[in-house]
Amino acid sequence: MPAIARTTPIERQIESVSSATPSYGVDMDLDDEEDELNNLNIPDVVIRRLPIYVRTLHSLIEHGQVSVSSEELATLIGVTAAQIRRDLSYFGKFGKQGRGYDVGYLSNTVERILKLDRTWNMVLCGMGKLGHAIANYRGFMRSSFEIAALFDSDENLVGEEVNGHPIRPMRDLVETMRREHIQVGIIATPRKNAQETADLLVAGGVQAILNYAPVILKVPDHVTVREIDPVSALQSMTYYIED
Amino acid sequence: MPAIARTTPIERQIESVSSATPSYGVDMDLDDEEDELNNLNIPDVVIRRLPIYVRTLHSLIEHGQVSVSSEELATLIGVTAAQIRRDLSYFGKFGKQGRGYDVGYLSNTVERILKLDRTWNMVLCGMGKLGHAIANYRGFMRSSFEIAALFDSDENLVGEEVNGHPIRPMRDLVETMRREHIQVGIIATPRKNAQETADLLVAGGVQAILNYAPVILKVPDHVTVREIDPVSALQSMTYYIED
DNA sequence: TGTTCATTGTGACGTATTTCACAACATCGT
DNA sequence: ACGATGTTGTGAAATACGTCACAATGAACA
Ligand SMILES: NC(=O)c1ccc[n+]([C@@H]2O[C@H](COP(=O)([O-])OP(=O)(O)OC[C@H]3O[C@@H](n4cnc5c(N)ncnc54)[C@H](O)[C@@H]3O)[C@@H](O)[C@H]2O)c1
Ligand SMILES: NC(=O)c1ccc[n+]([C@@H]2O[C@H](COP(=O)([O-])OP(=O)(O)OC[C@H]3O[C@@H](n4cnc5c(N)ncnc54)[C@H](O)[C@@H]3O)[C@@H](O)[C@H]2O)c1
Numbered sequence: 001m002p003a004i005a006r007t008t009p010i011e012r013q014i015e016s017v018s019s020a021t022p023s024y025g026v027d028m029d030l031d032d033e034e035d036e037l038n039n040l041n042i043p044d045v046v047i048r049r050l051p052i053y054v055r056t057l058h059s060l061i062e063h064g065q066v067s068v069s070s071e072e073l074a075t076l077i078g079v080t081a082a083q084i085r086r087d088l089s090y091f092g093k094f095g096k097q098g099r100g101y102d103v104g105y106l107s108n109t110v111e112r113i114l115k116l117d118r119t120w121n122m123v124l125c126g127m128g129k130l131g132h133a134i135a136n137y138r139g140f141m142r143s144s145f146e147i148a149a150l151f152d153s154d155e156n157l158v159g160e161e162v163n164g165h166p167i168r169p170m171r172d173l174v175e176t177m178r179r180e181h182i183q184v185g186i187i188a189t190p191r192k193n194a195q196e197t198a199d200l201l202v203a204g205g206v207q208a209i210l211n212y213a214p215v216i217l218k219v220p221d222h223v224t225v226r227e228i229d230p231v232s233a234l235q236s237m238t239y240y241i242e243d
Numbered sequence: 244m245p246a247i248a249r250t251t252p253i254e255r256q257i258e259s260v261s262s263a264t265p266s267y268g269v270d271m272d273l274d275d276e277e278d279e280l281n282n283l284n285i286p287d288v289v290i291r292r293l294p295i296y297v298r299t300l301h302s303l304i305e306h307g308q309v310s311v312s313s314e315e316l317a318t319l320i321g322v323t324a325a326q327i328r329r330d331l332s333y334f335g336k337f338g339k340q341g342r343g344y345d346v347g348y349l350s351n352t353v354e355r356i357l358k359l360d361r362t363w364n365m366v367l368c369g370m371g372k373l374g375h376a377i378a379n380y381r382g383f384m385r386s387s388f389e390i391a392a393l394f395d396s397d398e399n400l401v402g403e404e405v406n407g408h409p410i411r412p413m414r415d416l417v418e419t420m421r422r423e424h425i426q427v428g429i430i431a432t433p434r435k436n437a438q439e440t441a442d443l444l445v446a447g448g449v450q451a452i453l454n455y456a457p458v459i460l461k462v463p464d465h466v467t468v469r470e471i472d473p474v475s476a477l478q479s480m481t482y483y484i485e486d
Numbered sequence: 487t488g489t490t491c492a493t494t495g496t497g498a499c500g501t502a503t504t505t506c507a508c509a510a511c512a513t514c515g516t
Numbered sequence: 517a518c519g520a521t522g523t524t525g526t527g528a529a530a531t532a533c534g535t536c537a538c539a540a541t542g543a544a545c546a
Contacts, residue, residue: 487546488545488546489544489545489546490543490544490545490546491542491543491544491545492541492542492543492544493540493541493542494539494540494541494542495538495539495540495541496537496538496539496540497536497537497538497539498535498536498537499534499535499536499537500533500534500535500536501532501533501534501535502531502532502533502534503530503531503532503533504529504530504531504532505528505529505530505531506527506528506529506530507526507527507528507529508525508526508527509524509525509526509527510523510524510525510526511522511523511524511525512521512522512523512524513520513521513522513523514519514520514521514522515518515519515520515521516517516518516519516520
């Protein structure tokens, strides 16, 4: 059973995460009560950087660049080269001394690590203003994600078609998720209904939740949650403003 | 002149919202001579937690609760009590042994720390679909923020009124910001135009940028940037999904 | 006023993450 | 074939962050 807390609730909103044991060096001893061959001690903060690497590599591919050094990538992204090399080294050796990394190969590799080499179907709960905007956003599809079904508790909205999908009643959520084996959910309900929605998603077998409602959700350990919260982002920036 | 790099570009992007670590190598010389009386070495990760504390305290106030212990607050938020006490201790002593914290007082105090005890006017650049949604979102106003002016480079959009504000041409941006002393900007332009928009915001004197475009912005050190990036958030969650 | 109780604030410690710095090595030009 | 060059991958060190645990102390009440 997962003994590792991937994210403490507040960190979904923020950054930095505590996992477990150091990790370095060899291994193969008696510790690890959790070696999924996968989720093997890799800091979540590293995982959260990988999508940026992928995005940046894509942009290099667009420009026709075929190889890149950690230094160049680092400059583009705004981190240190050492950090990029260390991050990648958690997963293997993908570069060549003197040459750097093959852009296409590295991009594919990181995508495979993140399991982006497939399409993830998602359910979207709460079809108010935000829900409509999300359902119409084309950025997801271009990134391994697809909104497969829309849900709202308001019977007046049920049946309306948004971007090719009908809005369905919440009572169908769990069954739909199970039937279609959907493991990713988006919450766009009002704040007060977010937790109950999360509970239903969990009942449906959700493993990842993107939460737009400004609340801390309580979910089982095996569920990952990330929050989208522009207000908190703004509120933490004003601290630094010097008048 | 702050010598501390508040945000490492990639960290703005990591996680739905977020940004920033205190600098490591950045202020290389004479040790840390940087005591703004304010930005005094307090870890950015702490600053990013404060809005959650505020939000949670508000919810307690709504429920009529007048005092709260670090333990209770911690349970609500999903962190440890020690962390909350440590975080607050960076700024002073706000609790009473045996009693905990006065909810209203603590809320006000943290808001004052974050400079939320005033209204921040913002400019919004890029009035496409997302821009319209943001302009109509009422969550900002309820949180010390107000969208004061809208901008788009498309002359066909200029003049259109959204939520009571006319869309203005980008060429007016810098002057408007200076005239109205606006220090917060939101970028909702296409990816490829985000950097040029950021440059204009900087020219206008921006100090905080909320960036919805999926790019790493290069800005001067005194500017804080946080990114809203649901795609990256999703892409980092799939890693953990066990099929 | 003294005793009990709950809970803070923080030094000391432990873990997590980043950076340094360099040996190892692939490639290239000659 | 070989030295020069550039860049990786990674131990070791440095730094940042989180937690433990407890002395200090305010409030309640006898
Ligand atoms: N993070 C962001 O960028 C962002 C932006 C805008 C809004 N929000 C948040 O998103 C949420 C929705 O905002 P909105 O403007 O779309 O509000 P809205 O009122 O327009 O829409 C909410 C929708 O949720 C539905 N709903 C209510 N209870 C439900 C339930 N239990 N299950 C399913 N659906 C339910 C309602 O019927 C309604 O259609 C709010 O929490 C708001 O704070 C976040
Ligand atoms: N983070 C999120 O949640 C999220 C959601 C949706 C879209 N996005 C991103 O937001 C951006 C906008 O998305 P959209 O769907 O609104 O696109 P859109 O094409 O509907 O709107 C873009 C608008 O920006 C304007 N624009 C272009 N160049 C400009 C410039 N230099 N200065 C000012 N305005 C300029 C265009 O005229 C247009 O009105 C994209 O980068 C998209 O990827 C982010």
